[in-house]
Every structure is written in structure tokens, then in C-alpha cells.
Amino acid sequence: MYSIIKDGGVCSPRGFLASGIKAGIKASGNADMALLKSERAARCFAVFTTNKVKAAPVLYDKDVLEHAHFASAVIVNSGNANACTGSQGYADSEKMALLTEEGLNLTPKSVLVCSTGVIGHLMPMDKVEAGIPKLIEKLSSDNSIDFAKAILTTDLAMKSLAVEIKTEKGNVRIGGACKGSGMIHPNMATMLAFITTDVGLPIDFFAEFRANIDDSFNAITVDGDTSTNDTCILLANGMSDIQYADMSLSEQGEFRAALTMLMQELAKSIVRDGEGATKLIEIRVENAESHKDALKMARFIGTSNLAKCAMFGEDPNWGRILSSAGSSGVNMVADHTDLYFGDVQVLSSGRPVACNKEALHAVVRQREYKVTLVLNIGHASASAFTCDLSYDYVKINAEYTT
């Protein structure tokens, strides 16, 4: 059993402090630096962009985590991605970490760095250096929302969430914040996510975290591209004095379910915020041969422009869904396949079926609905979350000039 913590976020679990300030990196004057700190060095899991073009902070964090699986803090800036900035960019990331470590009296290599914003520009280090002491000064366990706001770029909405799970030994908490939407400005599309928990996690929990990322942040698609800076960090500081390994099997299951829910809800909030998006659609693929297959097909359909335009047009276009499924490279047999919009079945064994057109159109007129493709060739299922492709997507992306 878990419950949502009202106005919760990264500081909801015990022992986490945060802050967010306006350092002057963004021309808009909005908040653009943030700091997250654990009172105790925390077990750290991180997953980074698979893009071959990696920004300096991603390269720096990977180097740090190669030798340790702990971190005490994360320093974040928005407004400048520190990407395509060469060796100077790497030195700047390193300096951001070093100044934070010095200011917080931490050991070397205990602070990670995340950046998001325009690419190809060197970091305005004078502003960054002036910002770090202010962030440290403002650290507080009440600043979940300040943190969540300061990491945003072109996002329309702040994305913060926390949950509490009851266990026999006491309550434990998971908090999170993220940012990301489609690339409104060139390469401001970075997805950053920060998850905190006061449970103590064993090193082999990484596999669980990795699987959760596939079903959450990797299952969403606004436009199918990855950025130079995508990062998801989980910090587990054990300050509830409850270790995952000491929980009962059912409590472990509840903790995992809560973590999955939190990561999926944060991920869905990114899709809702997709450029020009008017709808959030879950593409569910059921009874595939493997979970990997189901996820691959769901993501492929979720990235199809033809399917996404039809969603925008509120057209229950089964042909585009089926054709896109067939293009995905995943095994399927057309004659075995069923398709549903919401609860309304439109295809049975690959052939159109007579259905209630009124009910069907009512489904696709909703702001959020589910499309379910049942392959009937296996027992694995997965979902992807996508938004529609609207005039505004093109407008936003075409009208920006470098």
C-alpha cells in the first residue's frame, strides 16, 4: 500500500535537502540553478543518454560513477547544456562539482553534475560560480518545489511527486522531480529525472531501476529523439533505517510497485507537456512473445507520425496502428491480431469488425485514452506513452530560428 504525499518531491524522503535559484544563466531571468543534497552519502544509480554525442556533465558523471556507487549531492543548471563544448566544457563540469564539494565540505568525486539548455555554448562560469554558494545557503527540506522549478527549460508545468509506503518497521518514502518536453529550442529537449528514497538499497537493485526506466522514461515518446544530456539519477540514503533487503517479500513488491508508479507518472507528465500536445495516449501491446518485443512495438507505434496525426484529428484509424505495428520489426501474425480503442474492439483476428461508431468516436475524443493491440502469440505485455502530433508541434519547431 502506498499513498501520495501532498506537494511532495525530492525532499519528501528523510535526509534530503534542496534549493533552487536564479543565477542569470537564462535570458528570461527564470530560476536556472538547483542543488539536491543528502545528509548521508547515498547509494547512487544513474542511467545516461545513449546518444553518441554526450554533453560534458554526462561524461563527467560517468567517470565519477565508474569508481563509486555513492553520491552526496547533485548540482544542476538549466539554460545551457554544456554540450559540444570540448575539453573546456568538461573542465567546467568538473569545476561545478568541485566548488559544490568544497562548499558542502564533501569528499572529492561525491557530487554529480547535470546541465540542460542550448548546446554549443561555453558555460557562463562567472554566473555559475556565484550561484553555488547561494544554493548551499538556501538548502532546506522544504524546497522540493523550488528544486523542481529550477531544473525546467521550455516545460509548461513543474513535475514533482512523492509517495509513502507502509512497512512493518515503519514508513518509507520515494520522491522525484523531472523536466523535459519535445525540443522547442534546439536541443533543450533533455530529460532530467531525480529520484530520492530513504530506503537502503543493495547494489543489485540497479537491475530493477534499469527495468523501471525502460517502462517509464524510455517508454515515453514525444518525438523519438534522444538528447545529448538525458540523465536519470536515483539516490537512496537509507535514513529511514529500513533496508530493502530486510523488508518482507510483499513489502519489497509494494516498494517496487510504488517506484514504478512514481517513475511512470513523472514520465507521463513529460508527455502531457509535449510540444503542442493535446492528448496523452497509452499504446498497450499485449500477448507478445517477449516484454522487449511488446515495448519495442508500443514505442514504434507511439513514434509514428501517421498514427500521431490521426490521434490529433480524433480519427480511430486502425489501419495506421496495424501498419505501424507491422513495420516495427517485432514478430506478429496479422490474422491473429485484435485491436481496441479504449474498450471498443475494431479488429478481430486481423479483420475489421462492426462496432459502435458512436462509442468509438467518444473514446478518441477524450484527452487521455488507451489503444490496445493484442498479438495473441505470447504472454508478454508493455505500454508506451505518447502524445499527438499537432499544428503547434510544427509551429513551435519550425518557427524557432538558430
Added chain:
Amino acid sequence: MYSIIKDGGVCSPRGFLASGIKAGIKASGNADMALLKSERAARCFAVFTTNKVKAAPVLYDKDVLEHAHFASAVIVNSGNANACTGSQGYADSEKMALLTEEGLNLTPKSVLVCSTGVIGHLMPMDKVEAGIPKLIEKLSSDNSIDFAKAILTTDLAMKSLAVEIKTEKGNVRIGGACKGSGMIHPNMATMLAFITTDVGLPIDFFAEFRANIDDSFNAITVDGDTSTNDTCILLANGMSDIQYADMSLSEQGEFRAALTMLMQELAKSIVRDGEGATKLIEIRVENAESHKDALKMARFIGTSNLAKCAMFGEDPNWGRILSSAGSSGVNMVADHTDLYFGDVQVLSSGRPVACNKEALHAVVRQREYKVTLVLNIGHASASAFTCDLSYDYVKINAEYTT
């Protein structure tokens, strides 16, 4: 040396006859049935959609060609794809072949079938059966254009081309016609291409044909989806009395170059005709580790909505190109990469370079231009051809209602 044949097409090579008629399949009343016939049984190579959902005519043709590599004719209809039509659909394709074979006094299994149009509807066989004798009656070597027009669906322009190659033993010819644009109506996006030549081709020329398809019809991307009906057929009837195997090596090279050019030009004409397209852009990837890598990256960039929106907005957005390249899964090193719009260099070794902004904007304002990404890690190169993503793409695809 090859030269373009004015108003040429599938009938330009010796011994090919064609026709096109209005059979009443399309509600618009436009031409919707076509026939292509060789006076002599021709060596036949064919490549079909990789979509797991294959239309009846594709399944039928694959069955026919499993046992023979010759064909004497192809019967084509537009307006109905005969897809998602089950066993009745297959029987209808078979009947179209059979009636054509009977009408032309051909042996069984010597006629191929292609269909394109709406999916999920049974073929109107009464109209098709009435159309076949009319097509046979009208067969003529002057009908390249009639054929090219009758295979169209939502295409704005007819796509027909022929070339003549001089050899020591005489001239040989290659002709072609194709159809296809993005999916305006649901699943009318099928790409059909017909190539004819009067050269005699050996069976192992298939590998050459397959490679040409990768660099032409598989190198174009309007929206990245494959359809249920995509088909490309090459018929070589040898009626020039010149065998490919008897040509000199340089003549063989010229023949291959002419075939590549013809297939690429036909493919590019499909992109020019892409839904709402205002620009045709060649994405060139040079000095990659392999041709496969270069083509994969070029296609990936050509399918990026972010890159395509920037092209529509006439924005020389190097960040989107570089980030998309990095997302493609192909090996690259950001610090080795150079990028050009037309002849204007914007990135050198992964870093932005000062360039003439006037010249740069002049490039992206053109209707057709080239973006060149030089990876500097190998010696292989390839191109993909794409169009921009415009308001009209969304409009066309969203406003259609099933």
C-alpha cells in the same frame, strides 16, 4: 554514357507494352487499372515490403516468384489495397492473375499482381474483371504515361522516366514508373515501382538490384513507415539481344550507373510529392565505418521530426542534425565530426565554426539542398532523401476521417 529519353517510361525498352484505364474502383473516377506486358517472358526480380502485415497481392507474388524468376506481365489496380482481406483477398489476387493470363494466352503463374489504395475492403471484383479485357485490348508500346497515371493514388504528379545507354553492340534502354507519397488516406501510402529493360540480365544481378533499392526507394523517407503493399519489380526481357554478361566491364558500369540514377530519380520524385512537402533535402553521411552505417544514419536523420521541422522553418539547425546522428545507433565520435549545409561548413571536429550567415541562410532557403555530415572515422558514404515536415503534413493526415 546514358541519355534521358524524352517522355520515356516503362515502354521505352524494346518489347514492352502497357495500358491504363478507368475501371470504376476509385470513387473519383480517375484511372485505376494498369497492365504492363513483355512480348517475351522476362527475367523478374522483385522486392516487397518488410511489413509483417502484407497485403494479398504481395503474398500472392511472393508465392509465384518462389518457384520461378520470370514473369510476362504485371496487372495493377489503384483505389483498393486488398489488404486485411484474408483468404478471400488472396483468392481475388489469384483471380486477377488468372484472368490476365487467360486473356493474354500466357502460361499459369506468369503474371504478377500489385494493388494500392484503402485497406480492409474486399476488392470490387466485378469492376476488376470487366477492366482486364479492356486493358488487354488497349496494350501498346506508346502507353508509358497512361500506365504511370493509372497506378497513382494520392500522388500529385505522375512519375515516369527512361534512359538509353550506348554500348558497342548497340543501344540498350531502361524505363520505369512509380507511385507513392505519404499516407494521405489511411494506408494509401504504398510505394509501387516498375522497372523495365531490354538487356538480358543474369540471375545474380539480383544483388545489384537489391543494393540499388537500398540507395533509392529504401533511402527515401516521407514519414518512415512501410506499408502493407510496397513492391518494386524489375523486368528484363533481353529483347535488345544484348546480354549484360557480354558487355565490357565499363559498359556494365555504365548500365549500373544508369539504373542507379533512374531508380534514385524516381525515388526522389516520390519525396518531392511527399505530403505537404516544400523541400527535398539530401542527407549525406560521409567517411563512416561502413555503407550500412552511413545509410542507417542518413535515414535516421531524414526521419527526425525535429530536423524536418527545422528544414520547413528554413533554420540551419546543426544541433538537431548532430543530436539525431548521435541517436541513430551508428558509431561516431562527436569530436571528429564536420557538418555542412550546402557548401557552408558549420561544425568542425564537433565544435561550431564561424561561418557566413548570409551564405548559410541562402542554402536553407533553397527548395532542394544537401546536408553533409562527415564522420571522419572510415571511408564509406551514403545518402538519404527526405522532405520537410510542414503544417500541411499534419493537416492532411489529421483531417482525414476514417
